[in-house]
Amino acid sequence: MRRLLALVPLALLAGCSGMQSMSEGAGFGSHLFNQLMLLFLVVTGISYAAVLLFLTMAVVGRRNEGGEPRLQALLIAWTGFILIGLILLTGASFLSDRREAREGSDRTPLKVTVNANQWWWGIEYQNDDPSQSLRTANELHLPVGRPVELKLNAGDVIHSLWIPALAGKQDLIPGRENDLRVVPTRIGHYRGQCAEYCGLQHAHMAFDVTVESPQAFAAWYKAQSQPAPEPADPGIKAGHDFFMSHACAMCHAIGGTPANGTTGPDLTHVASRKTIAAGTLPMTRGALMGWIANPQGVKPGARMPAVGMTPDELHAVASYLETLK
């Protein structure tokens, strides 16, 4: 039992690495949060130590040592410390909040709509020119330094969007639009996660976040705006044909093809993503085939049904999806 207890802090340490960690501080929000956290730790730490000191004095020291004047001085000092500490914490919280709201306000924000569903993320980059808008799923690419205004909607139940490395979390509520402002400050790969229990596969509702240079972001955006390539060889064509003539096309969209369902994630450039099934599996041939063949084995309760197909058809569909870079 004691050995098990010793493992608890170790398990907590596992949360301290990289892509899904508040302490990463890769966004202005989480950077400020870390500073605030440190300040709170210092102030509350000092008061904790002081209380322990008073306790020790009361236990060890003699009664009424130093008399009334000493007690009075101590009380005044203690009250003063509490007042100053509280003012410091309140003021710092307020100023951090204002700073976060102001950060990057001189730059045009990137507008992204997030639509959370059981159990995946629909992502839509908005543009004043609607033809330049971009739809993708389960991944967020952000240019470094530019503020991002996320509009948050939910299609079924309450979800919560949380990218710990970048900012705090915000709920997505059906029938209501929430906002979240994020300013990414450091290039890297991060991970977002649903932070409000939303049903069976809540734990498997994640997405990849890539913060990159403005040039890389522009290149990505341009590539993602292209329709899917035509199937080149007969094997891939067979997969394309199966996809279009079966249940797949009823829920998924692939740009440039007749498939334009919006019930499931957009697959136009699915092979360019790092993960599939909302951050559940890596984007590899094996994972892709396993997921298509038996979605309910990977994510029990997921809305994707197992479509009856022969092994040849499965190979063909996987080959086709792999060409959607």
Place this chain on the structure above:
Amino acid sequence: MPHVGPRFRARLFWLLIAGFCLLSSCRQSDRSQTSDPRAEGAGGGAILSDPAQQGYSTSAFHIGEGQRLYSWMNCAGCHGPHGGGGMGPSFMDAEWRYGGGMADIVRSIDGGRPNGMPSFHDRLTGQQMWQLAAYIRSLSGLAPKDVVPSRGDQMSSKAPITQRSPDKPAEPREPY
């Protein structure tokens, strides 16, 4: 431990027995997420031989999934958001052009019908068709009251389905 009389002990014993009896109701309802792969594949006949078909019309889970599919597949586009009808026939009256049994409805979805009903053959899996059929039957009060969805996801001015009389499946009435 304080002293307890034999009668109290006997009562406690029977109380425990009764408690254990209650546990027997802790069985989760059957929520098979996939239909039998043998029933999938080519031909409406194969879909109609789904061995689990009895279960769909009495399962709250499957009827709920059918309700979801009803809006996802835009059945509401022709048959109305609550099955009230429109371009396509209503599901709320007691009239069924091609039969109101589970298999009849699945046959209509799978093969389509003349004058507008498209075929969803291969476009939906067999299980999805059974789920849809179960939901469609619930719209005219043909599903047991304890399994029908209590409210739709859309806005509605009508009472939820559970609060309507199951005996009178919305037959046209004389105005009085």
